[in-house]
Amino acid sequence: MANARKIFRRGGLYGLLSVFVLFGAFPFYWMVIATFKRDHDLFSPANNPFLFNEPPTLDHLRLLLFDTHFLTYLTNTFLVGLAVVIITLAIAVPAAYSLARWARGWGETLGIGIFLTYLVPPTILFIPLSRFASALGLQESLWSLILIYPTFTIPFCTWLLMGFFKTIPRDIEEQAMIDGLSRLGAMTRVVLPLAISGILTIVVFAFTLSMHEFIYALTFISVSAKKTVSIGVPTELVRGDVFQWGPLMAGALLASIPVAVVYTFFLDRFIAGFTMGAVK
Amino acid sequence: MSGWQEDGTTVGLTRPGFRDQAGLLAKLMIAPAIIYISAMIGIPFVLAILYSLSDVTTGDPTLRLIGLQNFREILADPVFRISLKNTFFFAFVSVTLVIILSRILATALMADFRGKWLVRFLIMLPWTAPISLGTIGWLWMYDSIFSPIDWILRSIGLLGTPGALLGAQPNLYWLGEPKLAMASVVLVHAWRLLPLATVIQLAGLSSIPRELLEAAEVDGAKGWRRTVEITIPLTLPIISIAFLFGLIFTFTDMTVVYVLTRGGPVHMTQVLSTWTFFKGIEGGDLAQGAAISLFLFPALAGVAALMLRMARRTEVV
Numbered sequence A: 001m002a003n004a005r006k007i008f009r010r011g012g013l014y015g016l017l018s019v020f021v022l023f024g025a026f027p028f029y030w031m032v033i034a035t036f037k038r039d040h041d042l043f044s045p046a047n048n049p050f051l052f053n054e055p056p057t058l059d060h061l062r063l064l065l066f067d068t069h070f071l072t073y074l075t076n077t078f079l080v081g082l083a084v085v086i087i088t089l090a091i092a093v094p095a096a097y098s099l100a101r102w103a104r105g106w107g108e109t110l111g112i113g114i115f116l117t118y119l120v121p122p123t124i125l126f127i128p129l130s131r132f133a134s135a136l137g138l139q140e141s142l143w144s145l146i147l148i149y150p151t152f153t154i155p156f157c158t159w160l161l162m163g164f165f166k167t168i169p170r171d172i173e174e175q176a177m178i179d180g181l182s183r184l185g186a187m188t189r190v191v192l193p194l195a196i197s198g199i200l201t202i203v204v205f206a207f208t209l210s211m212h213e214f215i216y217a218l219t220f221i222s223v224s225a226k227k228t229v230s231i232g233v234p235t236e237l238v239r240g241d242v243f244q245w246g247p248l249m250a251g252a253l254l255a256s257i258p259v260a261v262v263y264t265f266f267l268d269r270f271i272a273g274f275t276m277g278a279v280k
Numbered sequence B: 001m002s003g004w005q006e007d008g009t010t011v012g013l014t015r016p017g018f019r020d021q022a023g024l025l026a027k028l029m030i031a032p033a034i035i036y037i038s039a040m041i042g043i044p045f046v047l048a049i050l051y052s053l054s055d056v057t058t059g060d061p062t063l064r065l066i067g068l069q070n071f072r073e074i075l076a077d078p079v080f081r082i083s084l085k086n087t088f089f090f091a092f093v094s095v096t097l098v099i100i101l102s103r104i105l106a107t108a109l110m111a112d113f114r115g116k117w118l119v120r121f122l123i124m125l126p127w128t129a130p131i132s133l134g135t136i137g138w139l140w141m142y143d144s145i146f147s148p149i150d151w152i153l154r155s156i157g158l159l160g161t162p163g164a165l166l167g168a169q170p171n172l173y174w175l176g177e178p179k180l181a182m183a184s185v186v187l188v189h190a191w192r193l194l195p196l197a198t199v200i201q202l203a204g205l206s207s208i209p210r211e212l213l214e215a216a217e218v219d220g221a222k223g224w225r226r227t228v229e230i231t232i233p234l235t236l237p238i239i240s241i242a243f244l245f246g247l248i249f250t251f252t253d254m255t256v257v258y259v260l261t262r263g264g265p266v267h268m269t270q271v272l273s274t275w276t277f278f279k280g281i282e283g284g285d286l287a288q289g290a291a292i293s294l295f296l297f298p299a300l301a302g303v304a305a306l307m308l309r310m311a312r313r314t315e316v317v
Helices: A002-036 A059-067 A070-101 A105-117 A122-135 A142-148 A150-166 A170-178 A183-194 A196-212 A215-220 A229-236 A245-274 B022-052 B069-076 B078-109 B116-128 B131-141 B148-155 B178-206 B210-218 B223-252 B255-260 B272-282 B286-294 B296-316
Strands: none
Touching: A002 A059, A002 A245, A002 B078, A002 B116, A002 B131, A002 B178, A059 A070, A059 A245, A070 A105, A070 A142, A070 A150, A070 A183, A070 A196, A070 A229, A070 A245, A070 B022, A105 A150, A105 B022, A105 B296, A122 A142, A122 A150, A122 A215, A122 B022, A122 B272, A122 B286, A122 B296, A142 A150, A142 A215, A150 A196, A150 A245, A150 B022, A170 A183, A183 A196, A183 B022, A196 A229, A196 A245, A215 A229, A215 B272, A229 A245, A229 B131, A245 B116, A245 B131, A245 B178, B022 B286, B069 B078, B069 B286, B078 B116, B078 B178, B078 B223, B078 B272, B116 B178, B131 B178, B131 B255, B178 B223, B178 B255, B210 B223, B223 B272, B223 B296, B255 B272, B272 B286, B286 B296
């Protein structure tokens, strides 16, 4: 009797989870189907849309990879992401360390202040920033994105790293200084190696956040060859009312999955930082 | 024993070098962040306010202040009113939906089962994949002819035959009918936010001490009662945080509406962020665009203030 109830509850759990998995992942399943489906099959309203009624094809992938700028979008995204990661590290690591170690009252306030700037949305900033970009002659240039993306990576990553640095005991640094290292040396040679997992986390976030970004890229870049993947796929593969659904879905799929895999590993830390430490 | 003190002064036998001046180092290391944030967030924010009081356009970028005229014009514009209403409507409906669903999902994910990492990966996809690309998947699902939702409705006889419940036409035109288009936008927002809210709620649930739940069980509180009387009150601060973050994300997001409907049909799904973009960037009227975008600010500031209070309170507990 108790066993039967256990099985019943187990079944309920799996049933519930299946519904949620279906809801979350269905659009991506839908991309997989469209990516490999022949156009004739894809555009026959009578065919079962969930299955392959005709043998699958690689035509859409071929078109995407060789007849569109998709690979250029990926390269652009990667270059922007890399540059944003470097800038974010260079600015956020020292700032976070300074806030975590040397600041007392004002440090906490300043830290929260920096975090709050993360909440100023791009939709308020993008109009003035578009003037900045044109004043600097950076319209249609990836440099405009490299310059502007740290507006959302720096506040967030500084906040996150500050939390990491606070977990490293001060005694370790003091010991290192007794052993003859300078104050700066204690930070770079002793603390930074210990904070490597925190630093890795912000590398991943700075990169994925840059890759996810849509509004600034849409505002500053309109030349096809300069687009990043998040705007290139939705804007370039849809021409007027003609949707090239196969390649479009293939592009969305190929660009989403790798970043989603990496992001999933770091999700918990991301959210812990994000909710200001209220969630641990 | 120490060669340094927290307030930055150095106590030592030898004259301190640059590398040992903690006070100086502290300022030098925080300076780049403050300079960058002031230049790239502070100044643009002030400029947005100035623009909203001026008549600046992309064609004529000189700044002439004209007072509140932009705001008067915006408020008289029916599209702006729809946008304002939609911004709140989309945010509140989708976030409410998300809070309920994420609580159910988080409770299910507390159990141990095989293949959890895969389930987690699939459930998190809407948040971890770039939103513009995820929305593209939905765009195809809402297609006016090939929508799989319509296909299912047709095959179970709810659509496409004379006398069918949802009508005799073969398709529902998800993004073409104003009501359905609004529902479609809400659904995508909810889809996108569910993973975030679930992870937050999971953290809340796992922070409840196990002994407390066991004690409740001994006292005879089970299932529904345990949820209502113990877990919900205990995780209320965290639920509020999920709620506030959800609001911020839906308030400021422009990607979902831009990719799905561009605000259509005839502005019925327009929101403040897309309207800012269409007016300010595509229309070139920087001044009015800035004025529209500023309407997001009071709501955001309120949410941020609430969140700070929350964060303080949870720290105390």
